[in-house]
Amino acid sequence: MIQISQRGMDMPSSPIRKLASYAEAAKKEGVKVYHLNIGQPDIETPSIMMDAVRNTDMKVLEYTDSAGILSFRKKLAGYYQSKQINVDYSDILITIGGSEGILFAFMACLDAGDEIIVPEPFYANYIGFAMSAGIKIIPITSTIESGFALPPIESFKAKITPKTKGIFICNPNNPTGYVYSEEELLQIRDLIKEKDLYLFSDEAYTEFSYKGKVKSTLTLEGVEDRVIMIDTFSKKYSACGARIGALVTKNKEVIEAVMKFSQARLSPPTLEQIAAEAALSLPSDYFEATRQEYANRRKTLISRLEKMEGVFCPAPSGAFYAMAKLPVEDTDAFCQWLLTDFRKDNATIMIAPASGFYTTKGLGKNEIRLAYVLNEKDIHAAMDCLEEALQQYPYRLSI
């Protein structure tokens, strides 16, 4: 039999894929499963987006410009300008989700064998994009005890080799919910300047901060040609299925190179670009309501977790994720048990074991990631499940 590629073998499976089949089985039995495992918000997609698609009178569903629809790019530049980010449309390329933006950034800036430093835990799919691009992720561990703050900048310096070409951060962070402070960002800025590195920044959750505005890496002075910011409409507008993102940089050589990768795949999806462009006409207070909703959920989630014996959850200040340490040895086994063996009033919860967010072997084994993408009533019900499950779990550790 003919062989698949080595990278096809090495490519990691989704860390929650194995669990998904257990969740399916539970649902087939009629069990209610509360999904706190993925970043799929339940917030309604703004009707202005769906209406824009419904009202289009196009006769031929044509390719758009490979860079994205021009009027859309211009409006998106206006959105950034309204946040004091100094970019124009020519600094922006529309991508097929943030996912493609990350892959294109790697392809355009890095060669096979190059290294980037990423604070772990980090969004598991970065590994897939790194593997696709043939580059290596060097993790620097942030700890739950510090609330997942940026590790000391010296630990970054210690990992820099001649192959290091960049640092990659996610701010606000998925999976930790941590928001980097201005001081931390300035430390990173000084380092990339000193060591001649790129700074890749995933800012998917920038509208969701519960302690003030998030500083975009695009506003860091003196490193304008080194910053590649990746954005997406998925979380901001609860439009994950639209697959519309953006790569933003003031570095014109990078834009030129990314443009060549964009041309090879011809065009982002046309209808969803129309939807995303419409979202930019939402009133400026649109995010207030969603932010308030997430803030309430966060408060509920954290206060419930705080009351559970042996559970430690540093309050996240952004995104809609929280990491928690549980009194169990192996959350992979615990999360599976929740789906296969545990029921409370014929319900259970699905949560993501944290091991998939670390690349350093053995880390995160007693941690989970919770996505607070359910309404408060459901979060309470889910926390009722977790609370009771931790009492019933036969392999609970005594702390």
Added chain:
Amino acid sequence: MIQISQRGMDMPSSPIRKLASYAEAAKKEGVKVYHLNIGQPDIETPSIMMDAVRNTDMKVLEYTDSAGILSFRKKLAGYYQSKQINVDYSDILITIGGSEGILFAFMACLDAGDEIIVPEPFYANYIGFAMSAGIKIIPITSTIESGFALPPIESFKAKITPKTKGIFICNPNNPTGYVYSEEELLQIRDLIKEKDLYLFSDEAYTEFSYKGKVKSTLTLEGVEDRVIMIDTFSKKYSACGARIGALVTKNKEVIEAVMKFSQARLSPPTLEQIAAEAALSLPSDYFEATRQEYANRRKTLISRLEKMEGVFCPAPSGAFYAMAKLPVEDTDAFCQWLLTDFRKDNATIMIAPASGFYTTKGLGKNEIRLAYVLNEKDIHAAMDCLEEALQQYPYRLSI
């Protein structure tokens, strides 16, 4: 200043990108430009597709399964079965256009440094996907004199090295319009079996054949685990902007590996999958009308070209492209001149120089590719332009 990657530099620009700015300039002057340069059909997208999107009542534009919507995959399997192709939904992964299908096939089956053999001229973007995957395309030249038939199978054998992992064909062919005969396909089948290779097959234009049914590589017996077929909704349903394609193979290891790349990018666009699924409910005679329309255009185009002195165009039997040899030394210069200097009744045409479809240096310099994606009246007007342009062109060769 920080450097972009070597692959970012090596990545080829779109061969017609340079011309696009001249076309824009002409249009700004009020000149009518007939576009025969790209495969963007003018046929109306079936209203059933747009209506399916309009009528959706989803409140949250969610991710779909990374493999694509299940009911869509099942209907697509039914479409293939109706064409006597023996696949079920588990052999099908929905991709973001045929483009992503090709990239994922390369990623899952080939490692950096591996080689694939591709008859040239070939679709220029294959180079971009090969470069993204770090693999090498080894061209085998087909000639306009032979109508771009498959080169002798011995010429393939002569190019096989220990690094050769596959053969890649496009059938019906873009840019040549050639449809491979069953005999040619059986020669390829025997070769991939003998030499332990994959067969990648881009069958985007399979519904557009003007000399009988196209044989899918998925029906080749004895190589079921070696064939990776790439399909797309772009051309069949005139829905290029939907960015919906499919990777189809009976090789379960390849499906598993591609699935991991699919999971990393989460989901194909949701709304466009809904549109594409709806297209599969079109009556079975849907393609008759479009095929007849393209057949008429083809006849018009070919008969006009045949009457032009010094022009040679072998009649294509599929897709909606024709390659023609012109009595000029350098079609890149000629195609530019058409946009910058030539006008007939305040109109001109934009066509693709063929050099971008060859990787062997110097080939295709006197050839062009014509996409007959305009109605017959416009094709006549475009041919009026070409005919007169060839008479006026100061660098015309005397043949």
